[in-house]
Amino acid sequence: MRFTSQEEYGLRCVLQMAKRDGEGPMKIADLAELESLTPAYVAKLMRVLRKGGIVVSVRGQSGGYRLARPPALMSVADVLMVLDHRLYEPAYCQEYTGISPSCVHMSDCSIRALWRRLEASLWHVLDKATLADLVGRERETIVQLGAPLHAARVS
Amino acid sequence: MRFTSQEEYGLRCVLQMAKRDGEGPMKIADLAELESLTPAYVAKLMRVLRKGGIVVSVRGQSGGYRLARPPALMSVADVLMVLDHRLYEPAYCQEYTGISPSCVHMSDCSIRALWRRLEASLWHVLDKATLADLVGRERETIVQLGAPLHAARVS
DNA sequence: ACGATTCTTGACTAAACAGTATACTTAAAC
DNA sequence: GTTTAAGTATACTGTTTAGTCAAGAATCGT
Numbered sequence: 001m002r003f004t005s006q007e008e009y010g011l012r013c014v015l016q017m018a019k020r021d022g023e024g025p026m027k028i029a030d031l032a033e034l035e036s037l038t039p040a041y042v043a044k045l046m047r048v049l050r051k052g053g054i055v056v057s058v059r060g061q062s063g064g065y066r067l068a069r070p071p072a073l074m075s076v077a078d079v080l081m082v083l084d085h086r087l088y089e090p091a092y093c094q095e096y097t098g099i100s101p102s103c104v105h106m107s108d109c110s111i112r113a114l115w116r117r118l119e120a121s122l123w124h125v126l127d128k129a130t131l132a133d134l135v136g137r138e139r140e141t142i143v144q145l146g147a148p149l150h151a152a153r154v155s
Numbered sequence: 156m157r158f159t160s161q162e163e164y165g166l167r168c169v170l171q172m173a174k175r176d177g178e179g180p181m182k183i184a185d186l187a188e189l190e191s192l193t194p195a196y197v198a199k200l201m202r203v204l205r206k207g208g209i210v211v212s213v214r215g216q217s218g219g220y221r222l223a224r225p226p227a228l229m230s231v232a233d234v235l236m237v238l239d240h241r242l243y244e245p246a247y248c249q250e251y252t253g254i255s256p257s258c259v260h261m262s263d264c265s266i267r268a269l270w271r272r273l274e275a276s277l278w279h280v281l282d283k284a285t286l287a288d289l290v291g292r293e294r295e296t297i298v299q300l301g302a303p304l305h306a307a308r309v310s
Numbered sequence: 311a312c313g314a315t316t317c318t319t320g321a322c323t324a325a326a327c328a329g330t331a332t333a334c335t336t337a338a339a340c
Numbered sequence: 341g342t343t344t345a346a347g348t349a350t351a352c353t354g355t356t357t358a359g360t361c362a363a364g365a366a367t368c369g370t
Contacts (some may be wrong), residue, residue: 001156001157001158001159001162001235001239001240001241001242001277002157002159002239002240002242003156003242003243004156004157004357004358005251005357005358005359006357006358007156008251009251009253012260012266015265015266025316027290027315027316027317028316028317029316034259034290035253035256035259036252036253036254036259037253037254037359038254038359038360040359040360040361041358041359041360043317043318044358044359044360046317046318047209047317047319050317050318054202057316057317057318058316058317058367059315059316059317059318059365059366059367059368060314060315060316060317060367060368061314061316061365061367061368061369062314062315062316062367062368062369062370063315063316063317063366063367063368064316065317076269079198080156084156084157084166085156085157086156087156087157087158088158092291096160096163096164097191098164098190098191098192099189099191099192099193104189104190104191105167110170110289110291111163111166111167111170111289112229114280114284114289118277118280118281121276121277121279121280122156122276122277124276125269125272125273126273129269134265134266134269135265136265143317153311159327159328159351160328160329161325161327163329180346182346182347183346183347183354184346193329193330194329194331195329195331196328196329196330198347199328199330201347202347202348202349205348212340212346212348213337213346213347214335214336214337214345214346214347214348215336215337215338215339215344215345215346215347216337216338216339216343216344216345216346217337217339217346218336218337218338218345218346218347219347220347235347253313269370291342299311304357
């Protein structure tokens with residue numbers, strides 16, 4: 001079970017933008033510098049994020065990228081969904097069919113129920129976490145329902 | 156966020172073995188037939204599972220594979236851990252460092268806390284689900300703590 | 311208008327994962 | 341002891357993901 005590089009680095013860039021939301025567009029070169037990535041790679045990530053409606057671009061001098069919505073109104077789930085996809089999604093069973101045209105467990109699949117539970121469990125966490133929560137700026141914008149992320153400890 | 160093929164198909168094979176636990180070793184050819192995979196690929200999966208202590212092999216005529224422990228004592232978490240690894244693990248931050256030798260967020264990482272929460276949430280589900288739960292044979296062996304998996308519905 | 315700055319696109323290379331092929335080893339059955 | 345049905349090991353090929361490169365298009369400042 002793994003995150004893709006695109007998810008990890010894409011989210012990091014989005015977080016940098018959330019941290020500076022309202023301070024004008026951020027340039028590819030600045031994001032690359034802050035995250036220690038190459039500008040070319042950041043450009044590629046931004047393309048994905050732009051097409052997914054997470055960021056909007058401003059061209060020309062003093063251009064760059066900014067978030068499409070305020071950080072408090074954008075969840076980590078929204079961002080990750082654009083950068084890759086769900087762990088278990090409807091098309092999943094059409095992808096893992098071995099050498100048959102369709103999965104041999106169509107009628108009775110014991111794994112499917114488990115994957116669905118996992119999926120629900122994941123999204124329960126990711127939907128609630130806003131970008132504002134993660135960068136600790138939630139107070140500046142809209143107050144979120146429930147406890148803020150950084151107040152919850154894992155172990 | 157995704158499962159690797161190895162996790163999906165490896166777990167399926169393990170489940171087939173759990174379903175027939177106690178009926179003698181299962182042959183690669185039979186597993187391949189049941190799961191609609193090539194024998195060569197099943198052999199590769201079995202190597203990983205054997206080295207990870209999930210299955211044991213019996214060589215020679217009338218040989219095959221059987222589970223290293225009874226299905227009620229083996230969790231899905233145990234199996235997935237061998238087939239790939241955790242979503243977020245200690246080495247994670249050493250892997251995503253961009254073009255620097257180490258991650259630029261060492262001292263203050265807002266994503267790390269979220270990944271840890273996710274990880275805990277996932278493992279909460281996976282640790283509790285035994286192979287016996289999944290194949291509906293839990294009554295034949297040892298009664299598990301908590302509600303059996305198939306009694307819980309997601310949506 | 312012009313040029314500097316910045317994003318945009320598509321094609322390309324490299325690395326990782328998925329799956330295959332083949333030759334070899336072990337041990338039961340007779 | 342020979343045969344035969346199994347697993348074991350390594351190397352190979354194909355496909356997807358990661359990351360790079362270079363030429364182009366839009367916008368701002370002067």
